[in-house]
Amino acid sequence: MTDAAHTPPEETYSYLGPAGTFTEAALKQVPDAAGKHWRSVNNVGEALADVTSGRSVAAMIAIENSVEGGVSATQDALATVPGLRIIGEYLVPVNFVLVARPGTALGDVRIVNAHPVAYAQSRGWLERELPDHGHIPATSNVQAAASLFEGSQADAAVAPPGITEHLDLEVLARDIGDNPNAVTRFVLVSRSRILAEPTGADKTSLIVELPDDEPGSLLAMLEQFSTRGVNLSLLESRPIGDALGRYRFVVDLDGHIADERVADALLGLRRTSPNVIFLGSYPRADRREVSYHSRYDDEIFIEARDWLRGLLSGEPD
DSSP states (O other): OBOOTTOOGGGEEEEEOSTTSHHHHHHTTOGGGTTSEEEEESSHHHHHHHHHHTSOSEEEEEEEETTTEEOHHHHHHHHHSTTOEEEEEEEEEOOOEEEESTTOOGGGOOEEEEOHHHHHHHHHHHHHHOTTOEEEEOSSHHHHHHGGGTTOSOSEEEEOGGGGGTSOOEEEESOOOSOTTOEEEEEEEESOOOOOOOOSSEEEEEEEEOSOSSTTHHHHHHHHHHTTTOOEEEEEEEEOSSSTTOEEEEEEEESOTTSHHHHHHHHHHHHHOSOEEEEEEEEOTTOOOOOOOGGGSHHHHHHHHHHHHHHHHTOOO
16 A cells, blocks of 8 residues: 555545554455555544535445444434445454563563453453452553553553554453454445445445334334345444434445345335435445245336326236
8 A cells, every 4th residue: 555645636545544543454355445545533533524514435344243233423424414324344353462562471461551442352261370460451452552651551462463664562361352253244335326236235224213212113114124034134223313213224235235135125215214315335245145935036126117007008918
């Protein structure tokens, strides 16, 4: 990747830095980003501001973790920042090492610096191996390690496995994550309105508000998907913030907006919800083909529309 000071926006990608973060590992999976300028930012808001202002062509942000669930800061930002589209998703296995300044032994560690999410995912190991330790929160996994050289009171830090490629630190323990199968899902966000062609292994992301806080509202929303054979891979609620009891729903569904069953479900949502935000249709990171019952094939929806059109135009049976 380049690091030119005056790289044009179409050659710039933003990511949560500094170098060595899991977000950078996700960006390394993007073929179009290879050889381009990668702009390190401090948080999701700054990354998305780069995109909306035109400073960057796209930004890589974390949206979901297999252990912690959805990343609320990302979900809320996508709901409130207009003009954004998800153009791809990427999976990064997540594990951690405990690092310290050279000469530090595990028995010397009393205080640990760690990003809150990393701390939550390694807390079992830390409490078992360092039962009397204290915790200082960090803004990122790499910053937790870098702070050891910046006058931090911490003796050690929870960091990504590749941290020693960037900082002169000793690894006190490896694989300290409590869940060896932990994975974080990242999405590449841009302002592009060009939809990726359907592949048969696609995902569509939406944010949907309920019309009323009354019995059956959530069921009515879910029925738009279930009656069309559309599977949901993510459904999380987030407070809208204007009043108690008012929620929006973050939805990932299997399929592409070009699929008839998905398009029909979106039409149903649009009729029943005061606000539907389409965040994009894009290939699944795992490339797993979407399966559904044959009664929801595109041809079934097309035939039904043709039948109705014939009735309205008076065509003979």
